[in-house]
Amino acid sequence: MSDDNLVIEAQGLEKNYGxxxxxxxxxxxxxxxxxxxxxxxxxxxxxxxxRILTTLALPDKGWARVAGYDVxxxxxxxxxxxxxxxxxxxxxxxxTGRQNLVMIGELSGLRRKTSKVRASELLERFELSEAAxxxxxGYSGGMRRRLDLAAGLVTRPPVIFLxxxxxxxxxxxxxxxxxxxxxxxxxxxxxLLTTQYLDEADQLxxxxxxxDHGRVIAQGSAAELKAATGGARLEATIAEANPAxxxxxxxxxxxxxxxSADGRRLRAAVRSQSGLASAVVRALDEAGIAVDDVExxxxxxxxxxxxxxxxxxxxxxxxxxxxxxxxxxxxxxxRGRAGSAARAASVPGSSGFGVAGGVGRQDTHRLAxxxxxxxxxxxxxxxx
Numbered sequence: 236m237s238d239d240n241l242v243i244e245a246q247g248l249e250k251n252y253g254x255x256x257x258x259x260x261x262x263x264x265x266x267x268x269x270x271x272x273x274x275x276x277x278x279x280x281x282x283x284x285x286r287i288l289t290t291l292a293l294p295d296k297g298w299a300r301v302a303g304y305d306v307x308x309x310x311x312x313x314x315x316x317x318x319x320x321x322x323x324x325x326x327x328x329x330x331t332g333r334q335n336l337v338m339i340g341e342l343s344g345l346r347r348k349t350s351k352v353r354a355s356e357l358l359e360r361f362e363l364s365e366a367a368x369x370x371x372x373g374y375s376g377g378m379r380r381r382l383d384l385a386a387g388l389v390t391r392p393p394v395i396f397l398x399x400x401x402x403x404x405x406x407x408x409x410x411x412x413x414x415x416x417x418x419x420x421x422x423x424x425x426x427l428l429t430t431q432y433l434d435e436a437d438q439l440x441x442x443x444x445x446x447d448h449g450r451v452i453a454q455g456s457a458a459e460l461k462a463a464t465g466g467a468r469l470e471a472t473i474a475e476a477n478p479a480x481x482x483x484x485x486x487x488x489x490x491x492x493x494x495s496a497d498g499r500r501l502r503a504a505v506r507s508q509s510g511l512a513s514a515v516v517r518a519l520d521e522a523g524i525a526v527d528d529v530e531x532x533x534x535x536x537x538x539x540x541x542x543x544x545x546x547x548x549x550x551x552x553x554x555x556x557x558x559x560x561x562x563x564x565x566x567x568x569x570r571g572r573a574g575s576a577a578r579a580a581s582v583p584g585s586s587g588f589g590v591a592g593g594v595g596r597q598d599t600h601r602l603a604x605x606x607x608x609x610x611x612x613x614x615x616x617x618x619x
Contacts, residue, residue, distance in 0.1 A: 242267045242394055242425040243288065247297035250283050250449075257283040259449035260297070265427055265442075270420055272440030273429045274540060280449040281429040282322070285398050288427070289319055302394050318387030318395045322402060325383070328372040332363055332382050335371060336389060343390045350389070357385040361415065377408030384415065395419065397428045401435060413438060433537050445543055453543050460539045467531055468538050469505045471515055474525035483522040487514055493541060502541065505531065 243265035250258040258280045265271040275281045286292040288299055290310040298305065304312040326335050333354050340350025358367045361381040371379060380400060387395060397416070401409045409432075416439055420426060430436055436443050437457045445453040445460075453460060469488060473480055476498025484492050488503035495501075505511060512529045519526050 240266050241300075243271070243299075243301050243427055245284070245288065245297065245299035248284060248287060248294050248299060249296035250280075250287065250292065251295055256449050258287075258294070261446065261449070261451055263288075263299075263427075263444060263451075265425055267425055268420060268423050269441040270416070270426045270428055270439050272436035272443040273427065273446060274433065274436055274443060275429075275446035277431075279446045281446055282398060283449075284446070285396055285427070285429060289317060289396055290314055315390075316392055316394055318390070318392035320380075320384045320387050320395070320397045320400050322399045326371050326379060326386065329370060331368050331370055332358060332374070332378075333367040335382065336386060339386050340389045345390070353389055357388060360418075361385045362411070375408075377404050377411070380404060380408065380412065381415070384412070388419075393423070394425050395427075397426060399429055399431055402431055409435070433540055445540065447543065453539070461533075463539075467505050467533060469501075469503050469511070469515065470528075470530045470532075471501045471519065471526065472528040473499050473501070473519065474527055475499070477522075477524050479522045480519060480524050483518045483524065484515065487511070487518060499527075502538075504542075 241264050243263060245261060245263040248258050248261040248263075249256075261280065261284055263271065263273075263284070273281050273284065283292065287294050288301055288306060290306050290313050293307060298307070300306065301313045302316040304316070306313050327338070330338065336354035336357055337347070337350045340353055341347055345353065355364075355367075358364045361384070363378060363382060363385070366374065366378060371382065374382065384397070384400060400416075401412050404412065413435070416426065416428070428436070428439060440457065442456055443454065443460060444451055453463070455463070469484075471480075471484065480501055481492045481494065484501060484503065488505050490504050492501050492503045512531050515529050516526050
């Protein structure tokens with residue numbers, strides 16, 4: 236992999252929040268026009284890595300570059316070249332969808348006429364034209380997420396960070412977001428995607444990095460990670476938790492039998508062979524254990540994740556809550572030391588990112604009034 240082709244790169248990123256080590260030496264590399272999927276349990280360090288790469292937090296050790304610029308020494312240059320969709324949409328609910336996008340364009344330094352044209356283009360692309368002049372407070376969750384992603388694209392950034400962009404969306408809205416993401420990459424955009432959904436990474440990512448306890452524990456394409464996991468997988472669901480189930484299955488599987496938190500679901504690697512499912516049912520029946528379901532299949536990313544971390548993706552690290560509280564306090568201090576733009580000068584939809592060199596609080600208020608139609612300085616350009 237040529238360094239000249241890397242748009243996002245990081246080496247040895249470390250970050251501590253009090254006594255919690257959020258990152259313990261993370262390396263990342265994303266080539267131009269590709270998607271890197273970042274997976275990990277809740278609290279594993281995914282969002283901390285994104286905060287550093289997008290200039291919202293300073294690393295304790297290590298370095299990172301985005302679009303060729305150092306995220307600490309050249310933070311303003313990085314901000315001008317990235318779009319960000321955070322876990323929670325940060326749109327102004329009192330404005331319409333169109334007003335949100337126009338205001339973001341002006342805060343980013345675009346003329347109002349240009350901002351209006353760009354807003355219309357994005358509303359059409361994200362299938363929001365019919366709702367463009369309705370206040371965002373009345374949008375569905377899926378509509379807000381699409382508008383939030385559109386907000387990050389107003390300035391046509393070459394690099395986009397998507398932090399769990401489809402969390403909480405229904406299947407139809409997720410599919411729409413997937414289509415938009417594919418279109419962005421087809422246009423040459425580089426994306427880093429964190430996600431709770433393993434099927435999402437399987438569908439979208441060119442390469443996948445798995446982070447656990449602040450370290451990269453595996454990386455490769457989805458096919459490479461699945462192949463490394465081994466052969467077929469057995470998953471048996473029993474009517475009631477019973478410790479004897481593990482002993483009953485032991486002669487039929489290879490390696491350890493993993494048991495879910497409620498004790499009813501058992502998973503293990505197996506050597507695929509004719510009649511295996513029937514043999515599993517017989518073994519459990521002979522142990523006096525009622526069986527609800529037995530499945531033998533090829534490995535999925537769920538199996539990869541479970542084999543690597545020993546738990547489901549949704550199971551958090553024990554220190555997750557404390558880490559989140561520490562992150563909030565430490566990152567505020569980081570942003571102050573780095574001289575990043577104040578919250579009032581942030582672009583809605585970009586979760587606290589400074590806009591094109593920073594805009595003052597009075598400018599933000601004035602532009603909001605203009606988005607609502609209360610000012611008419613049509614051709615005035617906001618400069619950083």
